[in-house]
Amino acid sequence: MGAALAAPLAMLSARWSHAQTARSIAPQRLVSLDLLITELLLTLGEVPVAVANIPLYRRLVASPALPDSVEDLGPLNEPNLEFLQRLAPTRVLVADWQAPGLVPLTRIAPVLPIKMFAGKTPALEHCENLLSDMAELTGRQMEAKAAIATTNAAIDAARTLLSGFSRPVYICRFNRDGRNIALFGGNGMLGDVANRLNLRNAYKGRVNGAGVTNAPLSRLADEPDAVIVHFDRGAETDVALARLEESALWHALPAVRNNRVIRMPVIYPSGGLRSAERFATQIGTQLAKRADG
Amino acid sequence: MAETSYLLSRPRRLYLPFILTILAVLLFAGYLRTTGLAGALSLFSAPDTSLQSVQLFYGALPRFVVALAAGGLLGLATTLMQQGLGNPLAEPGTIGLLSTSRLTVAIALIWLPVFAGGFVLPVLAGSLLGLVILLGLSWRRKLSPLFLILNGLVLGLVCDAVTSMLILTHYEEIADLLLWQSGSLVQDNWQVARLLSLCLAAAAMVVFLLRKPLSLLDLDDSSARSLGLSPMMARLAAIGLAAGAAATVTAHVGLLAFVGLAGAALARICGARRFADRAIFSALLSAALLLLTDQTMQMAEMVMAIPAGTVTALFAAPLLLYLLHSSRTQPRTGRAFDLHVPHRLVPTRNILLGLTVLFIIATLIALAVGRTPEGFTLAAASELSQLLPWRWPRVAGALAAGGMVALSGCLMQRMTGNHLASPELIGVSSGATLVMLPVIFFLPPLSRSQTMLIAAVGALVFLLIALRLARRSQYAPEKLLLTGLAITALSGSFLSSAIYFGDIRLTRLIGWLSGSTYAVTEADAMIALGLLAATIAILPLIQRWLGLMPLGEPVAASLGVEIRLARLCIIILVAVLTGIATVMIGPVTFVGLVVPHIVRLIGLRKPLAQTVGCVLAGATLMIVSDWIGRTIAFPWDIPAGLVASVIGATVYGITTGRSAR
Numbered sequence: 016m017g018a019a020l021a022a023p024l025a026m027l028s029a030r031w032s033h034a035q036t037a038r039s040i041a042p043q044r045l046v047s048l049d050l051l052i053t054e055l056l057l058t059l060g061e062v063p064v065a066v067a068n069i070p071l072y073r074r075l076v077a078s079p080a081l082p083d084s085v086e087d088l089g090p091l092n093e094p095n096l097e098f099l100q101r102l103a104p105t106r107v108l109v110a111d112w113q114a115p116g117l118v119p120l121t122r123i124a125p126v127l128p129i130k131m132f133a134g135k136t137p138a139l140e141h142c143e144n145l146l147s148d149m150a151e152l153t154g155r156q157m158e159a160k161a162a163i164a165t166t167n168a169a170i171d172a173a174r175t176l177l178s179g180f181s182r183p184v185y186i187c188r189f190n191r192d193g194r195n196i197a198l199f200g201g202n203g204m205l206g207d208v209a210n211r212l213n214l215r216n217a218y219k220g221r222v223n224g225a226g227v228t229n230a231p232l233s234r235l236a237d238e239p240d241a242v243i244v245h246f247d248r249g250a251e252t253d254v255a256l257a258r259l260e261e262s263a264l265w266h267a268l269p270a271v272r273n274n275r276v277i278r279m280p281v282i283y284p285s286g287g288l289r290s291a292e293r294f295a296t297q298i299g300t301q302l303a304k305r306a307d308g
Numbered sequence: 309m310a311e312t313s314y315l316l317s318r319p320r321r322l323y324l325p326f327i328l329t330i331l332a333v334l335l336f337a338g339y340l341r342t343t344g345l346a347g348a349l350s351l352f353s354a355p356d357t358s359l360q361s362v363q364l365f366y367g368a369l370p371r372f373v374v375a376l377a378a379g380g381l382l383g384l385a386t387t388l389m390q391q392g393l394g395n396p397l398a399e400p401g402t403i404g405l406l407s408t409s410r411l412t413v414a415i416a417l418i419w420l421p422v423f424a425g426g427f428v429l430p431v432l433a434g435s436l437l438g439l440v441i442l443l444g445l446s447w448r449r450k451l452s453p454l455f456l457i458l459n460g461l462v463l464g465l466v467c468d469a470v471t472s473m474l475i476l477t478h479y480e481e482i483a484d485l486l487l488w489q490s491g492s493l494v495q496d497n498w499q500v501a502r503l504l505s506l507c508l509a510a511a512a513m514v515v516f517l518l519r520k521p522l523s524l525l526d527l528d529d530s531s532a533r534s535l536g537l538s539p540m541m542a543r544l545a546a547i548g549l550a551a552g553a554a555a556t557v558t559a560h561v562g563l564l565a566f567v568g569l570a571g572a573a574l575a576r577i578c579g580a581r582r583f584a585d586r587a588i589f590s591a592l593l594s595a596a597l598l599l600l601t602d603q604t605m606q607m608a609e610m611v612m613a614i615p616a617g618t619v620t621a622l623f624a625a626p627l628l629l630y631l632l633h634s635s636r637t638q639p640r641t642g643r644a645f646d647l648h649v650p651h652r653l654v655p656t657r658n659i660l661l662g663l664t665v666l667f668i669i670a671t672l673i674a675l676a677v678g679r680t681p682e683g684f685t686l687a688a689a690s691e692l693s694q695l696l697p698w699r700w701p702r703v704a705g706a707l708a709a710g711g712m713v714a715l716s717g718c719l720m721q722r723m724t725g726n727h728l729a730s731p732e733l734i735g736v737s738s739g740a741t742l743v744m745l746p747v748i749f750f751l752p753p754l755s756r757s758q759t760m761l762i763a764a765v766g767a768l769v770f771l772l773i774a775l776r777l778a779r780r781s782q783y784a785p786e787k788l789l790l791t792g793l794a795i796t797a798l799s800g801s802f803l804s805s806a807i808y809f810g811d812i813r814l815t816r817l818i819g820w821l822s823g824s825t826y827a828v829t830e831a832d833a834m835i836a837l838g839l840l841a842a843t844i845a846i847l848p849l850i851q852r853w854l855g856l857m858p859l860g861e862p863v864a865a866s867l868g869v870e871i872r873l874a875r876l877c878i879i880i881l882v883a884v885l886t887g888i889a890t891v892m893i894g895p896v897t898f899v900g901l902v903v904p905h906i907v908r909l910i911g912l913r914k915p916l917a918q919t920v921g922c923v924l925a926g927a928t929l930m931i932v933s934d935w936i937g938r939t940i941a942f943p944w945d946i947p948a949g950l951v952a953s954v955i956g957a958t959v960y961g962i963t964t965g966r967s968a969r
Contacts, residue, residue, distance in 0.1 A: 075480060089943035090477070092816050093826040096698050097678055098943050112813045116827045122697065132813075191484045192426075194494050221612060225811035229487060230613045231494040233367055236359055250421050251484070264496035267362035285812070
């Protein structure tokens with residue numbers, strides 16, 4: 016229902032902001048050196064002149080799609096300076112942790128460090144703030160509002176779907192060795208979406224700045240009632256599952272015995288609003304199918 | 309003297325493996341109690357399918373066995389390798405086999421994921437390949453022990469450099485490598501435990517059967533031959549067996565660096581002298597050490613999962629340093645190390661002139677030639693004004709840092725009279741890194757000159773530690789290198805824990821550690837150039853010291869060298885040079901070791917000529933590396949330190965191969 020409400024709003028705002036952009040802001044030549052910044056810019060409909068590490072963006076984030084016109088500057092932390100100079104950007108957006116290594120860039124264009132790791136702020140709130148800041152910068156406030164509304168609508172819709180679902184959930188990725196896993200939680204993007212969906216995250220321990228931690232497989236035994244949601248990284252996940260088939264511990268897990276394991280398309284765990292939206296929709300529909308289980 | 313202290317300490321120290329094991333068993337019991345798994349033990353006769361029972365019988369127990377078997381195998385492998393190479397420093401890690409395996413695993417993960425299944429194939433391939441390269445390089449020297457170690461170190465450094473680059477460029481794909489290299493002993497069935505135990509039994513059997521010929525390797529080659537042994541065959545057998553055992557462990561539980569080395573060194577210090585004793589003791593001690601480490605980590609797991617491999621060095625390195633310091637033993641240094649440098653007829657002046665010309669050409673190319681999406685371009689005079697502000701700080705930084713590292717390697721080799729001494733190998737660069745890690749993580753961003761100062765202080769501290777520990781043995785290569793390895797392993801362990809727990813922000817640190825000149829500013833470059841120039845100006849003043857000190861302290865003192873003053877000056881010089889170069893281009897582990905060798909090989913042997921030659925050659929090597937790194941993979945920028953390692957190793961391989969004929 017939320018999504019239905021948001022859709023016309025998004026269309027409306029798109030028309031609005033075009034008029035506004037044309038009026039006030041000269042076209043900018045932006046450059047992004049971070050995957051999340053790139054995702055947020057594209058969410059706003061602002062196409063950067065160049066970004067760092069295009070192949071990585073296409074593989075990890077993928078949507079919103081990066082147009083072919085965008086140039087590749089090479090590594091995230093050390094973009095090619097001479098090439099960048101030729102592209103004559105008006106502003107370079109970098110993650111704050113990258114900035115100390117990028118002092119030479121300031122000679123080409125103003126460098127704007129953006130705080131990437133939110134610390135105590137939940138990741139989605141942080142992303143919304145970032146998006147609003149970037150909207151100020153590009154004069155696309157309307158797109159920002161629309162994007163935030165769409166994401167919230169998707170999350171609301173998923174939460175409604177999941178209202179009957181009470182089991183705790185492990186959100187994880189299986190390591191190739193079949194003995195270790197990566198667990199997502201805390202205030203990271205995936206953990207935060209789970210919180211907003213009123214899902215109980217079965218993993219409550221420490222996570223790193225990106226909201227993930229490595230743990231042995233036996234961690235999944237801590238919450239016997241849990242559902243295990245894991246990300247599909249293609250061949251890697253196939254190898255892991257083949258190994259888990261041989262594992263006594265795996266077969267002893269209540270979730271495995273009672274067929275409460277869900278494989279879902281991979282989401283970039285440090286992604287922005289679009290990634291969050293996809294994750295919410297995905298996990299909502301998948302878990303809702305098992306609400307009775 | 310040394311002999312009596314051995315005998316006195318013998319009875320006390322033989323208990324060491326047992327005390328360690330008992331401690332570990334107590335920890336294990338504590339773990340079972342606190343997790344409530346002990347309850348499942350009463351069902352010992354019939355493990356059922358309840359979760360607790362499965363966790364105990366398929367998790368905790370096999371993990372216990374794996375720790376013992378893996379530790380035992382590593383201890384045995386290390387003793388075999390040390391016997392085969394006649395060198396107390398040899399370990400699968402120190403002769404580069406762990407690094408080659410790590411590289412093949414990384415390559416398999418990125419490009420051949422089909423083969424990366426259990427890491428077994430890539431690890432075996434990597435170890436085999438490493439062994440073939442190593443033996444091929446060392447064959448001409450009849451597997452001379454120290455030469456082989458040096459080749460192994462070079463091989464390991466190159467592979468590590470390339471692996472770092474792969475981690476940098478494929479950070480997101482290579483999570484499995486980061487986990488595997490941290491050496492986790494977590495188990496969920498008996499496969500690995502069974503396999504490793506069988507391997508341990510088999511290896512022990514083979515060692516038992518071969519104990520006679522292997523013991524004879526303690527003698528020098530000609531005596532061994534007169535007793536009817538082919539030393540070459542015995543060595544090959546020992547090394548091959550050791551590499552196989554180590555590869556099995558590595559493939560199944562990951563990198564457990566330093567466990568075998570610590571066990572073997574402890575066994576020696578405990579008083580095990582004969583080969584059979586050392587084999588048994590180092591196997592027991594390594595097993596006990598690994599078990600203790602892993603059980604401690606298992607206790608901590610409730611808070612945070614930390615793999616054993618990342619902490620083995622944390623446990624082992626301080627222990628080793630302490631024992632090194634407290635023991636009064638004189639390591640055997642029977643086999644001297646010499647590169648058999650042929651006397652050249654080319655006059656020194658011509659060689660220096662040639663180096664200078666090369667240096668100038670390299671500088672000009674690096675400044676004028678660049679790469680754009682269209683290809684290589686020679687900058688026109690008008691464009692140069694735009695491009696030079698980008699290029700000159702990098703070129704100058706590379707130049708200064710390369711010259712500094714090469715020079716400090718040369719100074720250290722002259723001061724200690726030990727051709728293996730170099731800032732990287734005795735742990736000075738790693739010490740600087742060790743100090744830098746917390747600075748990068750916990751302090752607000754510092755300016756580069758502040759970091760330079762901190763790194764120089766770190767280098768000085770660790771240089772003093774290393775020299776202090778090695779002084780009593782007249783800077784015996786073993787002691788110097790053992791200290792260095794301990795410090796290097798310590799900083800490596802910190803780094804791999806940081807990588808294990810950290811996020812993408814760490815790629816910046818890895819980039820810096822790989823020797824990237826990307827962020828060198830004009831001010832940094834000026835400071836470094838100024839310091840290098842000042843150091844070169846001092847060189848003529850200390851050339852007499854440099855000429856006499858390699859003869860040993862007593863000789864130098866009798867010829868009128870003020871040893872204490874000379875040593876102090878050179879130490880401070882080396883620390884400043886190393887610290888600053890480390891900040892500029894990371895702890896490049898190659899230039900300081902290889903350049904002085906190469907310079908000696910091409911015929912520069914007098915102190916002043918050699919030091920100046922080192923500055924020129926080191927600077928040229930770094931400038932070329934930086935330029936190649938900047939252009940070869942456009943728009944990707946490959947850190948100069950990585951390129952330098954590969955170039956340096958190739959040049960090294962060619963020169964040593966040629967001069968051996």
